[in-house]
Amino acid sequence: MVPFQRDSTFVGREDILAKIREKLEQPAPQDHSRLALVGLGGIGKSQIAIEYAYRVREAAPQTWVFWVHASNAVRFEQAYRDIAAKVQLPGHDDPKADTLRLVHNWLCDERNGWWLMILDNADDDDVFFSADEDTGGTAQTNEATSQKRPLATFLPQTPNGSILITSRNSAAAFNLIGMHGSTAKVEPMGVEDALALLKTRVSISRSEEDDAKALVQALERIPLAITHAAAYIKTRAPMMTIASYLRLFRESEANQARLLDAKELRDLRRDPSIKHAVIATWKISFDQIQKTGPAAAELLALMSMFDRQGIPVSLLQGQASRLDFEDAVAPLLSFSLVRVEIGQQSFEMHRLVQLSTRTWLEANDQLDRWETESIRMLANVFPSGEYDTWAECRRLLPHSRKVLNYVREEREAALGWARIAINTGWYLFHMGEYAAAADFTR
Incomplete structure (x- = not known):
């Protein structure tokens, strides 16, 4: 019951597949096993799950494999109806049947054999843990289903089955796997695997190798970005080549947004x-x-206005309490949109996440607001440029260079902009970078 065909050119990710096997394929399991693949959208979680499902079917044809779309309650319940039909549960075609309970009970019965359930796109906690979740008008109206139970209670916890979860949201994934489950963080591909992925999608000559490697690096080795770029190049050949795509991509942020937002391209192996x-x-x-x-x-939104690396807490926290700040940053970490820099009180973003955030803000007429806010926040913390502030000036310099590209006419923003420029110029003057200092204070 895997609704996607296998990718015959699947590359890489063997370390993650090995971890899945280690956690879910115990020789004589005494306990129920769950593992969640977590990571940024488009990083390849579902593709890894598809590959693993086919490997299970090859290695153990007697094992049931069930794919459950988990983005909302309606799709979850539909998947359970599909399971009921597949295993020919008695009464499954009765409109009044409590399908969730029937499937749950069947999965819990060890006489029905081994099974693997893939819970795909389980990003929203409320879908599974809200007892009064609106299921969008499902047919069941009998007594059993009228007393709504959280959908998580219909996920069996028996040793004859295991559950592989894919989620952008590590907090939601943790709640679904419980204290005894495991997570595997899916990161961008290595350079060689990313290049191999590109080569499976578009023909690359020897003379194009360097450009191809530069392209996967520019796309931050994110599988969806790579396959999207490859499809764009392939559908526009011979006018579009690896080199011309890379040149356009490097030319401007506006080009990057347009290239990565081409909506006419489709992938049959992704949830429609x-x-x-x-x-x-x-x-x-x-x-x-x-x-x-x-x-x-x-x-x-605020973070996307600064340089994408080394964004210090002191620049972001403002008047918020530490607990309020921690509560605000937690979802960003959970969805892998930002990362904590090791050993630092600072954050970084993927370049493409920063670009996508700014594009999202622009589409919602919010970009000017946050450019203005970033000027205000940096003006409040950028020091005078005197000797005893040099370390902090050095840390904030990349953000100053970024923010001073924003030109605001409002009086407060203009004054903040001028204060940042003067202090930055004074610091650079002390550093002996006289030409740069003059540019800032001109």
């Missing part, structure tokens, strides 16, 4: 309810965060 374009894919995470944590959405 999920957006295919790279920027549209991440918009799902942005919208989810805005719905559940407006403070987190505002923090993400």
Whole structure:
């Protein structure tokens, strides 16, 4: 019951597949096993799950494999109806049947054999843990289903089955796997695997090798971005080549947004309810965060205004308490939209996440607001440039260079901009960078 065909050119990810096997394929399991693949949208979680499902079917044909779309309650319940039909549960075609309970009981019965359930796109906690979840008008209206139970209670916890979860949201994934489950963080591909992925999608001559490697690096080795770029190049050949795509991509932020948001490209091996374009894919995470944590959405917007690396807590926290700040940043970490820099009180973003955030803000007429806010925040913390402030000036310099590209006419913003420029110029003057200092203070 895997609704996607196998990718015959699947490359890499053997370390993650090995971890899945280690956790889910115990020789004589005494306990139920769950593992969650977590990571950024488009990083390849579902593709890994598809490959693993086919490997299970090859190695153990007697094992049931069930694919459950988990993005909302309606799709979850439909998947359970599909399971009921597949295993020919008595009464499954009765409109009044309590399908969730029937399937749950069947899965719990060890006489029915081994099974693997893949819970795909389980990003929203409320889908599984809200007892009064609106299922969008499902047919069941009998007594059993009228007393709504959280959908998580219909996920069996028996040793004859295991559950593999894919989720952008590590907090939701943790709640689904419980204290005894495991997680595997899916990161961008290695350079060689990313290059191999590109080569499976578009023909690359020997003379194009360097450009191809530069392209996968520019796309931050994110599988969806790579396959999207390859499809764009392939559908526009021979006018579009690796070199010309790379040149356009490097030319401007506007070009990057346009190339990564081409909506006419489709992938038959992705859930059709999920957006295919790279920027549209991440918009799902942005919208989810805005719905559940407006403070987190505002923090993400602010962070996208600065240099993408080394964004210090001191620049972001403002007047918020430490606990309020921690609550705001937690969803961003959970959805892998930002990362904590090791050993630092600072954050970094993927370049493409930063671009997508800014594109999302522009589409919602919010870009000017956050450019203005970033000027205000940096003006409040950028020091005078005197000797005893040099370390802090050095840390904030990349953000000063970024923010001073924003030109605001409002009086307060203009004064803040001028203060940043003067202090930055004074620091650079002390550093002996006289030409740069003059540029800032001109």
